[in-house]
Amino acid sequence: MNKQQHSALAGSAAKGAPPSPAVLSEYWGAPAEIRAHLHAEGPLAVLDYWERLRGTRRFPSRADFNPMEVRKYLPLIFMLDVLPDETWRYRVVGSVIADFFGAGNPVGKTPEEIFGANAEVALSPLRLCTTERAPYMHTASASWLYRDRTFVHYTVLLLPFGESDDAVDKVLCVAEFVSEEEAARS
Numbered sequence: 001m002n003k004q005q006h007s008a009l010a011g012s013a014a015k016g017a018p019p020s021p022a023v024l025s026e027y028w029g030a031p032a033e034i035r036a037h038l039h040a041e042g043p044l045a046v047l048d049y050w051e052r053l054r055g056t057r058r059f060p061s062r063a064d065f066n067p068m069e070v071r072k073y074l075p076l077i078f079m080l081d082v083l084p085d086e087t088w089r090y091r092v093v094g095s096v097i098a099d100f101f102g103a104g105n106p107v108g109k110t111p112e113e114i115f116g117a118n119a120e121v122a123l124s125p126l127r128l129c130t131t132e133r134a135p136y137m138h139t140a141s142a143s144w145l146y147r148d149r150t151f152v153h154y155t156v157l158l159l160p161f162g163e164s165d166d167a168v169d170k171v172l173c174v175a176e177f178v179s180e181e182e183a184a185r186s
Contacts, residue, residue: 040176
């Protein structure tokens, strides 16, 4: 894996992805480089767990993942299946994430079915995580969805899983939200 850090700041986008004004910053690449930009407890704890699971592999297998090891963060976790033709389908969605999506139970649906015209905000990170076969994170304004106005912005970490290092077949995500109240205190 290329050890070089990849990043894009607001107003720019990853190769092949249209810019989204919602994304404030994004990073992908080696776990140590991602860690330097993570400040939220949930994503950091899940990244630590993912690193322990992968050992010397590029990324772990889904069979290695035990949700009870990160149970404190389950409401903030979601997992997608990677299907052919750049399609992703929600497999598991934590309660806080489902509330944020505001679309009922999103399990079994695609980002396009949930977010419609705003789907690219979800699809672009999934493409990067899957094609680069590396962790990805971004911080974004919640204004692109804003079904729950108590959230101002969020950080989301995407972690690849696969049976071999050659292909990603699942993407595990964990998010951390900042509310209007928390932002006002900052």
